[in-house]
Amino acid sequence: xxxxxxxxxxxxxRGITIRFPGVLALDGVDFTLRPGEVHSLMGENxxxxxxxxxxLTGVYSIDSGTIVVxxxxxxxxxxxxxxxxxxxxxxQEVNLCENLTVGENVMLGHEPRVGGVIDWRATHEAAxxxxxxxxxxxxxxxxxxxxxxxxxxxxxxxxxxxxxxxVLVLDEPTSSLDRGEVERLFDVIRGLRDKGVAILFxxxxxxxxxxxxxxxxxxxxxxxxxxxxxxxxxxxALVTKMIGRELDDLATLSSSAHRDIDRTGTPVVKASGLGxxxxxxxxxxxxxxxxxxxxxxxxxxxxxxxxxxxxxxDRADEGSMEIHGQHAKVHSxxxxxxxxxxxxxxxRREEGLVPxxxxxxxxxxxxxxxxxxxxxxxxAESDAVVHGWIEALGVxxxxxxxxxxxxxxxxxxxxxxxxxLATAPELLVLDEPTRGIDVGAKADIQRKVSELSADxxxxxxxxxxxxxxxxxxxxxxxxxxxxxxxxLESADVDIDGLIDYIANEGEGSAA
Amino acid sequence: xxxxxxxxLFWPVLSLLVLIVVxxxxxxxFIEITLQDGRLYGALIDILRxxxxxxxxxxxxxxxxxxxxxxxxxxxxxxxxxxxxLTIIDRSGSPGAVGTVFVAVIVAIxxxxxxxxxxxxLVSVLKIQPIIATLVLMLAGRGVALLITGGFITTVNSExxxxxxxxxxxxxxxxxxxxxxxIAAVALVERRTALGxxxxxxxxxxxxxxxxxxxxxxxxxxxxxxxxxxxxxxxxIYASNIKAADANAAGLFIELYAILAVVLGGTSLAGGKxxxxxxxxxxxxxxxxxxxxxxxxVPSAQSPVFFAVVVVVVVVxxxxxxxxxxxxxxxxxxxQDAPERDDEKVEVAR
Numbered sequence: 001x002x003x004x005x006x007x008x009x010x011x012x013x014r015g016i017t018i019r020f021p022g023v024l025a026l027d028g029v030d031f032t033l034r035p036g037e038v039h040s041l042m043g044e045n046x047x048x049x050x051x052x053x054x055x056l057t058g059v060y061s062i063d064s065g066t067i068v069v070x071x072x073x074x075x076x077x078x079x080x081x082x083x084x085x086x087x088x089x090x091x092q093e094v095n096l097c098e099n100l101t102v103g104e105n106v107m108l109g110h111e112p113r114v115g116g117v118i119d120w121r122a123t124h125e126a127a128x129x130x131x132x133x134x135x136x137x138x139x140x141x142x143x144x145x146x147x148x149x150x151x152x153x154x155x156x157x158x159x160x161x162x163x164x165x166x167v168l169v170l171d172e173p174t175s176s177l178d179r180g181e182v183e184r185l186f187d188v189i190r191g192l193r194d195k196g197v198a199i200l201f202x203x204x205x206x207x208x209x210x211x212x213x214x215x216x217x218x219x220x221x222x223x224x225x226x227x228x229x230x231x232x233x234x235x236x237a238l239v240t241k242m243i244g245r246e247l248d249d250l251a252t253l254s255s256s257a258h259r260d261i262d263r264t265g266t267p268v269v270k271a272s273g274l275g276x277x278x279x280x281x282x283x284x285x286x287x288x289x290x291x292x293x294x295x296x297x298x299x300x301x302x303x304x305x306x307x308x309x310x311x312x313x314d315r316a317d318e319g320s321m322e323i324h325g326q327h328a329k330v331h332s333x334x335x336x337x338x339x340x341x342x343x344x345x346x347x348r349r350e351e352g353l354v355p356x357x358x359x360x361x362x363x364x365x366x367x368x369x370x371x372x373x374x375x376x377x378x379x380a381e382s383d384a385v386v387h388g389w390i391e392a393l394g395v396x397x398x399x400x401x402x403x404x405x406x407x408x409x410x411x412x413x414x415x416x417x418x419x420x421l422a423t424a425p426e427l428l429v430l431d432e433p434t435r436g437i438d439v440g441a442k443a444d445i446q447r448k449v450s451e452l453s454a455d456x457x458x459x460x461x462x463x464x465x466x467x468x469x470x471x472x473x474x475x476x477x478x479x480x481x482x483x484x485x486x487x488l489e490s491a492d493v494d495i496d497g498l499i500d501y502i503a504n505e506g507e508g509s510a511a
Numbered sequence: 512x513x514x515x516x517x518x519x520l521f522w523p524v525l526s527l528l529v530l531i532v533v534x535x536x537x538x539x540x541f542i543e544i545t546l547q548d549g550r551l552y553g554a555l556i557d558i559l560r561x562x563x564x565x566x567x568x569x570x571x572x573x574x575x576x577x578x579x580x581x582x583x584x585x586x587x588x589x590x591x592x593x594x595x596x597l598t599i600i601d602r603s604g605s606p607g608a609v610g611t612v613f614v615a616v617i618v619a620i621x622x623x624x625x626x627x628x629x630x631x632x633l634v635s636v637l638k639i640q641p642i643i644a645t646l647v648l649m650l651a652g653r654g655v656a657l658l659i660t661g662g663f664i665t666t667v668n669s670e671x672x673x674x675x676x677x678x679x680x681x682x683x684x685x686x687x688x689x690x691x692x693x694i695a696a697v698a699l700v701e702r703r704t705a706l707g708x709x710x711x712x713x714x715x716x717x718x719x720x721x722x723x724x725x726x727x728x729x730x731x732x733x734x735x736x737x738x739x740x741x742x743x744x745x746x747x748i749y750a751s752n753i754k755a756a757d758a759n760a761a762g763l764f765i766e767l768y769a770i771l772a773v774v775l776g777g778t779s780l781a782g783g784k785x786x787x788x789x790x791x792x793x794x795x796x797x798x799x800x801x802x803x804x805x806x807x808x809v810p811s812a813q814s815p816v817f818f819a820v821v822v823v824v825v826v827v828x829x830x831x832x833x834x835x836x837x838x839x840x841x842x843x844x845x846x847q848d849a850p851e852r853d854d855e856k857v858e859v860a861r
Binding site (some may be wrong): 045061082149210286293311333337338350351353355356361365366370371372373375377419 | 538566704705708709711715716718719720721722723724725726730761783789835
């Protein structure tokens with residue numbers, strides 16, 4: 001425990017209430033942040049974590065309650081106001097200008113100037129210095145968009161450091177980082193904490209929360225459950241507080257991986273030598289009815305690239321596909337949909353949601369697109385589909401007229417899953433469907449996938465969490481460096497074996 | 512109930528009502544409507560009649576803007592359409608025949624449809640930014656119109672053609688019925704089919720829509736074709752009104768007024784959600800404002816300034832910040848009546 005209760009808090013939020021149309025997002029929540037502590041905000045999706053952060057940082061205006069920062073009562077009208085007052089935020093989804101250079105992003109608004117003109121040499125030197133302090137050795141003159149999400153995330157954190165903030169808010173900063181990058185980030189966080197910076201940390205990774213936090217505040221359904229020093233809150237107690245019930249749902253799913261699949265018939269989809277120059281080396285993939293094929297590999301290994309070619313989201317320049325044994329051309333998502341292939345992108349915000357439309361409109365979008373614009377889905381049919389899937393997947397709030405942009409990440413993911421399931425697909429491709437969502441929603445989604453595949457649906461499942469892949473998939477295709485390096489029966493391997501395969505198998509045996 | 516001010520059409524409707532009230536106070540005969548020879552006359556009737564060209568153009572613009580686009584060429588398309596119609600009537604042996612006028616109007620509108628399709632091709636297939644793609648025709652269109660008329664202002668004396676803009680049916684101007692028909696057609700096609708929601712989806716998130724299987728190319732292409740067609744019809748009404756094809760004056764700056772009408776009606780230029788009712792009200796606001804300028808006798812040199820001032824006031828009153836401020840004032844009043852917080856729960860349950 002590095003923080004004690006005698007230090008006057010830097011942030012005090014009292015009775016914060018925020019309403020969205022149809023949603024009470026926060027209901028009289030208190031939150032206290034002290035200098036020199038790492039304070040984790042925990043809760044399921046929809047618990048109100050992101051909303052509380054956005055209330056603090058001026059993104060949302062609060063309907064009632066008070067916010068005191070550094071002893072002064074504040075009401076930030078914009079994120080810039082909050083930044084001015086020393087509160088910096090790094091969001092889950094990187095919020096930088098992709099078309100600017102790394103250096104410009106890091107220093108934006110704080111460029112050294114000579115007589116009113118930006119001194120670019122000094123700007124890039126300063127940027128390099130800040131990047132170095134994170135152990136990030138990249139050219140500050142390179143375009144941000146040329147780097148992976150993980151690097152962009154670290155750039156975002158470098159930027160927060162340039163602002164010399166007293167409060168650093170990290171909303172799911174580690175969801176796209178690998179182990180080494182997380183360690184590096186944590187070193188930096190500890191360094192900042194020891195300098196007296198107050199850090200508000202949000203993550204779904206329990207290990208990371210316990211590794212880095214001094215204190216935990218738990219929210220549930222928009223209300224405060226409690227604030228606890230980390231030493232007084234064991235993990236099972238935390239999980240119980242978060243979900244309000246004991247949970248061992250995940251354990252009961254393990255059976256699905258060991259179901260026997262009949263691979264003597266025709267595969268639902270058979271891709272042969274599917275590839276695209278500079279994107280993916282030619283790869284084969286077969287998926288049989290009722291089978292879950294997992295794609296395992298590191299970020300950027302070609303998992304996403306392969307399924308995008310499979311779906312026609314990107315156009316393959318070599319290889320061929322057979323669907324139910326018939327040669328098929330899948331050059332666009334429309335073709336894929338006509339062949340009853342559904343694809344849920346890993347990039348919810350950019351490639352999945354239509355945020356200003358309602359939950360209902362988002363769910364029926366896939367069906368309506370397939371049916372064409374002339375014949376609108378009947379109200380009765382549409383209502384039945386929407387209510388059915390809201391019920392089946394447990395979307396919260398269960399209000400079909402809520403704007404989907406106002407839902408939490410996990411519920412948005414459920415809406416997207418509903419959109420695709422409503423089209424009655426024969427092959428369902430899910431790219432990171434459980435990333436950045438809580439245990440409860442994750443269990444709901446895994447259970448549904450498991451059930452549907454037992455009923456004959458073919459599934460391709462991508463996840464960075466190998467345990468999840470091993471639990472759901474009967475067969476695992478392993479990717480590395482934009483190449484498929486092999487396939488494993490998941491009954492034959494455990495997690496260590498899989499990690500070893502990803503790291504070492506197939507060296508030098510490239511076709 | 513007292514949440515009426517949160518309705519998205521509240522401010523546009525209020526602005527329109529305020530304009531009418533101000534006019535009526537200034538000169539009470541503004542509101543008067545008289546019946547003469549089986550026709551209704553009055554300032555309000557004039558507004559219904561004169562707004563027809565802008566109404567058609569603004570309806571098309573609404574759909575284009577919903578797709579994240581913009582159509583700057585509508586004024587030029589109006590000029591081409593007028594030139595085509597007038598040239599056909601002028602060169603025919605019987606300019607006064609209904610058949611001639613019918614053919615002229617149909618051909619003019621078809622030509623406009625082709626021009627709209629050209630815009631749509633540039634935007635949806637070649638992926639040229641809409642402002643650039645439609646700028647091409649905006650600049651070239653009037654030249655084409657001049658080419659068609661041979662560089663002159665073609666005038667005709669054709670009873671049936673003049674009837675389009677100046678005629679009366681069932682007490683009301685024909686042009687008004689054309690407006691109503693266009694509004695009804697667009698509203699029916701957008702809202703009774705799935706076109707409206709798919710258009711919004713494409714406008715809000717094009718990539719998500721593509722991956723969801725929406726044929727966004729066809730939807731965007733179609734939007735420009737609708738815009739071109741409606742602009743063509745507007746060009747016919749305009750030409751009918753002056754009984755001439757004036758390639759330089761027809762539809763001049765109408766693209767800007769149409770964009771203004773769409774925005775006044777509450778549709779965002781960022782694309783996505785659109786409101787046809789809002790656009791209709793936006794058009795009436797602009798047309799009433801034009802009448803106000805005439806009616807109050809604002810000297811013509813100062814009328815653009817007057818127009819601009821009123822537009823600024825209306826736009827500011829409709830801005831998010833201003834609405835938020837007004838809503839907060841309203842909430843403060845209501846909270847004095849009911850100091851307990853409990854009613855919030857009830858709202859959520861609803």
